[in-house]
Amino acid sequence: MLRRLLKDFQGDIIAVPGRLLALIFFIMLLLVPLVTNEPYILRTLIFANIFAIFAVSWDLLSGYTGQVNFGHALFFGVAAYTSALLNLKMGMPPWATIPIGALAAVVAGVVVCLPALRLRGPYLSLVTLAFPLILLGIIFTFTGFTGGEFGVSGLSRVSNSRVTDFYISFGVMLVSVMIMWKLTDAKSALVRTGIIFHAIREDEITARASGINTIRYKLLAFAVGGFFAGIAGAFHAHFMRIAGPSNLDLFLSFQAIIWTVFGGITSIYGPVVGVYIMYPLMEFLRVVPEIRMLIFAGIVVIILLFMPEGIAVFIRDKMEQTCPRCKLSNVWWRKTCRACGANLR
Amino acid sequence: MRKRLVFSLIACLLALTILVPGCAKEAAQPKEPATPTIKIGIIGPMKFVQGQHHWFGAELARDEINAAGGIIVKGTKYLVELIKTDSNEMLSPTDAAAAMERLITVDKADFVIGGFRTEGVFPMQDVAMDYKKIFLGAGSATKELCMKVKENYNRYKYWFRVTPFSNVNLVNNSLLTLGTAGAIMKQGLGIQGKIKVAILAEQATWADAMVAAYQAYVPQKLGMDVVGAWRPSATATDVTAELSAIQASGAHIILTIISGPVGIPFARQLGELQIPLASVGINVESQKDGFMSATNNYGNFETTLNTYAKGVAITSKTNAFFEAFVKKHGQTPTYNAGTYDAIYVLKAAIERAGSLDSDAVVVELEKTDMETTAGRLVFMGKDTDTPHDVTYGPGYVTGIATQWQNGEMKAVWPLNWNNVTYPGTVQWQIPDRVIKAYKK
Structure with missing residues (x-):
């Protein structure tokens, strides 16, 4: 059994440079608190974990299913407010409010999906853009309950230790990303959703003609995307101890898109890479506050100009080559496939 | 060839992002001062007029105090050293909290002054309180910030509002x-x-x-x-x-x-x-x-x-401050330039406390009764609904x-x-x- 596991590990992880790199990165990340207890560094990594979940959830919904969502912050905000209000008004602890907040985001996802059943392309995107604005309107109408522009503050912390916060956020990120990866894996023998999401994005009519209930799968994509964006939003609210209108901001929705496109859309690991490069980079650039945004924009433009599929996909393509016969990934220096022996050059 | 060019470009850009900040830091850091300094972080939306006036007001106070001999703590002279921090709070309160943490833990600010957008000031306040750092508000008018002092004095006693008075x-x-x-x-x-x-x-x-x-x-x-x-x-x-x-x-x-x-x-x-x-x-x-x-x-x-108008002497300090501000920056100061008063208030409290210890300075800040550019500043007492807020009314700030x-x-x-x-x-x-x- 152990030998079999080791063999699988060697075949599926060690032999594939991209996955090996990801493994090394995550192990290094896990060891960060042992190297430094600097709260600012841990804070940066905690937010990177939270935003990685958020960006990957956008990739699942928009990259894989093709339902381009310009108002993804809606799910983030709904969960943040739900979890904040439950915590403050009903005294519920974060371990209860975070999942409930995420479930509220699922409901929001289903509501947003209703027009998605009738609209496509830019029309759908414009409608999704309106939803956070509608919720903002509601928040500003019931200021006594929602705190209006000041938000709901004074929430309980997830834990009283920054290191614990880091490990919790890391664990949640890892599990969330793994689930989303499995759900979107077109080669998965476990679930069919991946290939169906691809099919819906590529040609919805053909997918329907093949007997796929596309409505059900679009609903699923919105619900799952909403759920994980909600996990990120609720966690963010408890870590910041405040849920406010900025949780529904257009800026936040666009950040998810920028991180994803920068890392590599329709890849799941792309948004993770995008967030882990861009978010700490923005923090690092605080030393030059005047040109911080300029450098950020410059890097994004140059990367997208020369790596249009995203930095993570670009690097993966450089390190790996796919066997033309068995479609298995091989390290770039191999001349023949490690499984079927087919010529790779 | 083209690929090589592309890679060179990207490498240059990445190198620039690493080197430029390094050089900037090098240039920004003054040579090792002979006299010890008290580090005061000025945090605000620096790309907006509110943050800029936070900084302008603080600079003016720093220059005056340092020229007049600095801050004397138990016979030792300290110079005021300002650390400028862009909170980016207008766009992202998440950024504001991170900026505050960086200011305290990386830049090692002894005291912090600033803040503007309430949604950004709440998380910044929390971070400052976590580290028991005195945070003097100079932007947000919402009374809830001071109500927190009432709700949990031991945690929030390090928060004071210098400007403006409550909404x-x-x-x-x-x-x-x-x-x-x-x-x-x-x-x-x-x-x-x-x-x-x-x-x-x-x-x-x-x-x-x-x-x-x-x-x-x-x-x-x-x-x-x-x-x-x-x-x-x-x-x-x-x-x-x-x-x-x-x-x-x-x-x-x-x-x-x-x-x-x-x-x-x-x-x-x-x-x-x-x-x-x-x-x-x-x-x-x-x-x-x-x-x-x-x-x-x-x-x-x-x-x-x-808050201010040309030639209107709210106190004996107003006109001199107004003229100096206009002369240096060519603009009329907004209430955010009250960072000027905040630094003087802090100086007086530190000198009275004879210490940089936050708890000792809080005790002295609570005793503040000082003529500032905007009026007589007295912080509201612990027994009020909004402790550490600006006292408003005739004879105080109006x-x-x-x-x-x-x-x-x-x-x-x-x-x-x-x-x-x-x-x-x-x-x-x-x-x-x-x-x-x-x-x-």
């Missing part, structure tokens, strides 16, 4: 200015019966509560009638429909609650259309130096609550109201209000267009 008192000052204008109009124009007031408030949450308060208090406290409330967008470029409706309602005065750019078209169209109504209240645009040119010189007689008269910003309130008149204050004037209409 509750903005309503109070608006009512007092309205009362003054109403009395002058009634007497000057011979208006019989009650003065009628139209409320013109931008569509914003902060204005909602004020509209409700005015609708209740204007009739109750001033004996005036409220004829209605009009709510244009904060960014509207045309308010003729609202102005026509207000004119038709028979109002005498428009009570404004405007912080957005709509303040410009409002004042311009009021003058252009010669609508025979006076306007008092809050119009942030009219606090700015370029207001007259922005309104094509139709902005005369616009009245707003304010704020002022200014009116544009012949193209110049003049202070018009307080004038003989509870024996308070600041030198340089003149009488509020009825707009010419109103006088003309009444003469007909």
